[in-house]
Amino acid sequence: MNRKFLSILLTTSMILMSVxxxxxxxFETVDITAxxxxxxxxxxLAKVIQIKWxxxxxxxxxxxxxTLNPIPNPLGPAFLSVADVSAGIQNSLNAWNNIPSxxxxxxxxxxxxxxGLIRFDMINEVTFRTATAFAAIxxxxxxxxxxxxxxxxxDDIDGDGDSDVSAAITVIGDADSDGxxxxxxxxxxxxxxxxxxxxxxxxxxxGFRFTIDDAQVDTVTRSVDLECVAVHEFGxxxxxxxxxxxxxxxxDGNGATMFPLIDTGDPVAExxxxxxxxxxxxxxxxxYPEGTAASGPAALQAGDVPFASAFGIISGEARHGVQNRxxxxxxxxxxxxxDNSVAVSAYTGTxxxxxxxxxxxxxxxxxxxxxxxxxxxNYAIPVPPGxxxxxxxxxxxxxxxxxxxxxxxxxxNFYGQQNFHEEFWNNNSEGAIERDPGDAKNAHVNAGxxxxxxxxxxxxxxxxxxxxxxTNIGFINxxxxxxxxxxxxxxxxxxxxxxxxxxxxxxxxxxxFLLDASAPALFAKASLCTGVINPDTTAxxxxxxxxxxxxxxxSQDTDFGPFYFKNPHDLSETVRLGIAAGTIQNLFLVLQxxxxxxxxxxxxxxxxxxxSVAPIRGRSxxxxxxxxxxxxxxxxxxxxxxxxxxxxxxP
Amino acid sequence: xxxITLGSCLLIVIALLVSARWGTKxxxxxxxxxxxxxxxxxxxxxSLEEMVNQSDVIAIGSCSNAQSVWVDGSLxxxxxxxxxxxxxxxxxxxLTVVLPGGIDANRKIPVxxxxxxxxxxxxxxxxxxxxxxxxxxxxxxxxxxxxxxKFSIVxxxxxxxxxxxxxxxxxxRGNNGVRRGPSNVLPLSSFKEQVKGYLKN
Numbered sequence: 141m142n143r144k145f146l147s148i149l150l151t152t153s154m155i156l157m158s159v160x161x162x163x164x165x166x167f168e169t170v171d172i173t174a175x176x177x178x179x180x181x182x183x184x185l186a187k188v189i190q191i192k193w194x195x196x197x198x199x200x201x202x203x204x205x206x207t208l209n210p211i212p213n214p215l216g217p218a219f220l221s222v223a224d225v226s227a228g229i230q231n232s233l234n235a236w237n238n239i240p241s242x243x244x245x246x247x248x249x250x251x252x253x254x255x256g257l258i259r260f261d262m263i264n265e266v267t268f269r270t271a272t273a274f275a276a277i278x279x280x281x282x283x284x285x286x287x288x289x290x291x292x293x294x295d296d297i298d299g300d301g302d303s304d305v306s307a308a309i310t311v312i313g314d315a316d317s318d319g320x321x322x323x324x325x326x327x328x329x330x331x332x333x334x335x336x337x338x339x340x341x342x343x344x345x346x347g348f349r350f351t352i353d354d355a356q357v358d359t360v361t362r363s364v365d366l367e368c369v370a371v372h373e374f375g376x377x378x379x380x381x382x383x384x385x386x387x388x389x390x391x392d393g394n395g396a397t398m399f400p401l402i403d404t405g406d407p408v409a410e411x412x413x414x415x416x417x418x419x420x421x422x423x424x425x426x427x428y429p430e431g432t433a434a435s436g437p438a439a440l441q442a443g444d445v446p447f448a449s450a451f452g453i454i455s456g457e458a459r460h461g462v463q464n465r466x467x468x469x470x471x472x473x474x475x476x477x478x479d480n481s482v483a484v485s486a487y488t489g490t491x492x493x494x495x496x497x498x499x500x501x502x503x504x505x506x507x508x509x510x511x512x513x514x515x516x517x518n519y520a521i522p523v524p525p526g527x528x529x530x531x532x533x534x535x536x537x538x539x540x541x542x543x544x545x546x547x548x549x550x551x552x553n554f555y556g557q558q559n560f561h562e563e564f565w566n567n568n569s570e571g572a573i574e575r576d577p578g579d580a581k582n583a584h585v586n587a588g589x590x591x592x593x594x595x596x597x598x599x600x601x602x603x604x605x606x607x608x609x610x611t612n613i614g615f616i617n618x619x620x621x622x623x624x625x626x627x628x629x630x631x632x633x634x635x636x637x638x639x640x641x642x643x644x645x646x647x648x649x650x651x652x653f654l655l656d657a658s659a660p661a662l663f664a665k666a667s668l669c670t671g672v673i674n675p676d677t678t679a680x681x682x683x684x685x686x687x688x689x690x691x692x693x694x695s696q697d698t699d700f701g702p703f704y705f706k707n708p709h710d711l712s713e714t715v716r717l718g719i720a721a722g723t724i725q726n727l728f729l730v731l732q733x734x735x736x737x738x739x740x741x742x743x744x745x746x747x748x749x750x751x752s753v754a755p756i757r758g759r760s761x762x763x764x765x766x767x768x769x770x771x772x773x774x775x776x777x778x779x780x781x782x783x784x785x786x787x788x789x790x791p
Numbered sequence: 792x793x794x795i796t797l798g799s800c801l802l803i804v805i806a807l808l809v810s811a812r813w814g815t816k817x818x819x820x821x822x823x824x825x826x827x828x829x830x831x832x833x834x835x836x837x838s839l840e841e842m843v844n845q846s847d848v849i850a851i852g853s854c855s856n857a858q859s860v861w862v863d864g865s866l867x868x869x870x871x872x873x874x875x876x877x878x879x880x881x882x883x884x885x886l887t888v889v890l891p892g893g894i895d896a897n898r899k900i901p902v903x904x905x906x907x908x909x910x911x912x913x914x915x916x917x918x919x920x921x922x923x924x925x926x927x928x929x930x931x932x933x934x935x936x937x938x939x940x941k942f943s944i945v946x947x948x949x950x951x952x953x954x955x956x957x958x959x960x961x962x963x964r965g966n967n968g969v970r971r972g973p974s975n976v977l978p979l980s981s982f983k984e985q986v987k988g989y990l991k992n
Binding site: 167168169170172191256257258259260261271272273275279280281282283284285286287289291295297298299334376381382400493495497499500501502503504506541542543544545550553554555556559608609753 | 839856857858859863864865866891892894895896897898899900901902903904905906907908910911913914915916925927933936938941943945946953977981982985
């Protein structure tokens with residue numbers, strides 16, 4: 141996510157906090173309570189909702205599986221005891237429990253002797269047993285209600301023959317001392333979690349060595365700190381989805397704990413996962429807002445901070461500019477303008493699936509009935525008071541895919557909506573055709589209030605992307621002169637955009653990577669330059685007189701970093717006139733790595749995405765002598781793209 | 792140095808990645824100053840080439856049915872895929888794929904079981920699938936690399952089938968790499984050719 145802000149303008153209106161429904165940052169199931177008819181005959185619409193614990197199920201009790209003691213170590217002798225694990229797991233739970241504006245509370249209450257795998261048994265189990273086919277580090281499946289349900293005393297929720305509901309209790313617990321949990325009798329909303337288990341993979345074939353001492357964190361990729369993994373998994377346990385934030389700002393490459401990847405070869409990044417990031421904290425607090433009840437877990441207690449005192453909300457609606465309709469499953473994110481840090485992100489849209497009540501099957505609502513599949517593109521981002529820029533990006537696999545998040549992102553993908561370029565909200569200039577997609581206006585947020593109307597329409601743009609799928613990343617071990625990468629965009633190709641009609645050159649995009657997740661994707665310089673191709677196939681690029689440039693350019697990790705051009709209108713006119721006069725033969729997107737030493741345990745510079753997929757277009761150049769010579773690469777296309785737009789109407 | 796998926800994701804051994812990056816035989820090795828990487832930025836666990844090599848079946852098809860069943864106290868979804876093309880493995884008109892999690896509305900207390908980041912197949916959904924045999928589920932299959940082995944196929948505004956996920960491409964229409972829209976989707980035909988290319992090696 142780029143943090144470039146070109147102007148500041150107070151644009152928001154403040155209303156009392158009254159966001160009734162938000163749909164992001166959330167791990168989801170469906171609600172079939174209403175039973176509204178689906179466009180598919182015989183089906184009903186199933187509303188996509190978040191899963192969460194009911195207040196009567198808090199504190200959430202967890203039990204540690206004690207049938208593997210010590211805990212298996214696939215890399216050597218076992219050294220971790222169940223007692224060690226119990227303490228470590230409680231530390232991980234406390235990472236969420238200790239958020240002052242969230243009333244979630246989870247506690248280790250004992251052990252369980254399950255010699256099998258996790259299952260729906262009304263025991264919240266933490267286990268180191270996993271199925272043969274399970275190859276992840278860990279997982280946190282939850283069983284939840286899919287309709288509003290009245291649980292009556294004596295109900296057997298999990299079907300094991302004994303009662304799981306008691307009228308004699310007001311809070312979850314083992315009321316009949318049979319080892320599993322009973323819920324208090326009463327009515328519960330769809331989405332209520334009934335059972336959650338967390339499993340950690342220790343199999344010799346594909347498992348991991350889990351440690352609990354920070355001093356044991358190392359660069360061995362199959363060794364990982366238990367608590368950092370557990371904090372992530374318990375984030376799912378309280379109903380949070382994966383996040384897309386994998387970089388905070390130009391000095392901190394670490395992202396959210398709920399980002400779905402962990403760099404087990406980077407000790408700094410690994411340990412960072414054990415501490416919830418602002419994104420994680422905000423969503424835990426938004427899901428379990430402290431101070432929203434007069435009694436029970438949500439009532440204020442010593443040390444609590446009311447959610448409404450600590451957070452406000454940025455809300456709006458997202459639309460897909462090409463499809464001209466509501467946008468589901470896009471990632472919207474707030475960037476703190478005081479330090480250009482990515483603060484909190486969310487996903488757009490209120491969505492439905494189609495449910496066959498006879499067979500229990502879920503279907504996508506057919507594309508011709510889009511409006512019933514996607515009710516709207518609404519979003520809400522909980523943030524501390526402050527000034528924010530609001531950006532939007534597709535959940536398109538870079539850095540995570542729609543399938544890694546939740547139903548809503550998948551629904552957006554099903555309708556072909558995860559296919560637009562990143563941009564910022566720019567208030568009255570929002571539209572499918574914009575003058576400057578990098579122009580970020582200010583969304584001011586006060587605690588306890590909603591800053592509404594931050595409506596975003598994604599752009600309809602042209603992209604010159606002369607490369608194939610990424611096959612490599614590079615380059616490592618730079619010489620003293622460093623690396624300067626450049627990709628050629630011939631004048632004829634630029635002129636031909638939009639059928640030869642005038643266009644706005646708006647941004648370049650650089651596909652960039654890092655070897656260490658804790659390092660930021662910080663480059664020395666990004667620029668758009670002119671140049672020529674010499675008879676010997678080298679390029680001469682006018683680095684001294686760039687058309688536009690950004691010094692200390694912050695790109696993205698495992699994603700295309702947008703390089704928004706300054707004043708696209710004037711820039712485009714300069715290019716148009718230069719091409720017409722023959723003084724501009726080519727444009728070059730240029731990216732220069734910083735000087736050594738590089739942050740991170742690998743001591744390597746930020747890398748770029750490379751493609752060896754044919755055809756190799758011969759438009760990618762590399763300089764290793766500070767830009768004096770650019771040599772053509774005949775083995776790769778560098779994954780840099782040039783983005784343009786039609787000329788928008790004059791405001 | 793290597794990013795692997797938490798919780799849901801990722802599965803598969805990190806060592807595969809490392810070996811893929813550094814230990815390939817000479818004639819397959821990337822230049823010394825690059826890393827053989829993922830086209831799946833996702834992380835890393837399985838590159839497309841690794842996924843091709845490790846899959847028992849690679850097929851393109853449409854999910855025609857997805858039924859949840861209980862197995863040892865857990866819900867799984869048994870999806871039937873009508874196969875339109877098989878790129879690897881024995882050809883078959885249909886395949887049965889077992890996915891973690893599911894939904895059961897036909898009980899007194901209707902519930903769902905959900906795994907964060909797990910692959911899902913929904914009836915009517917078109918997909919490009921990399922599958923591994925799952926002996927514990929009879930002669931059926933699971934998705935390779937947890938969610939990594941499932942690629943959704945959706946049509947773009949012009950009706951062209953595109954594979955979604957970060958497969959960026961862009962050989963695009965015309966011959967100069969120009970297209971409308973972003974670069975994070977890949978025409979199905981191009982993706983298929985890339986997979987076939989790995990199959991020949």
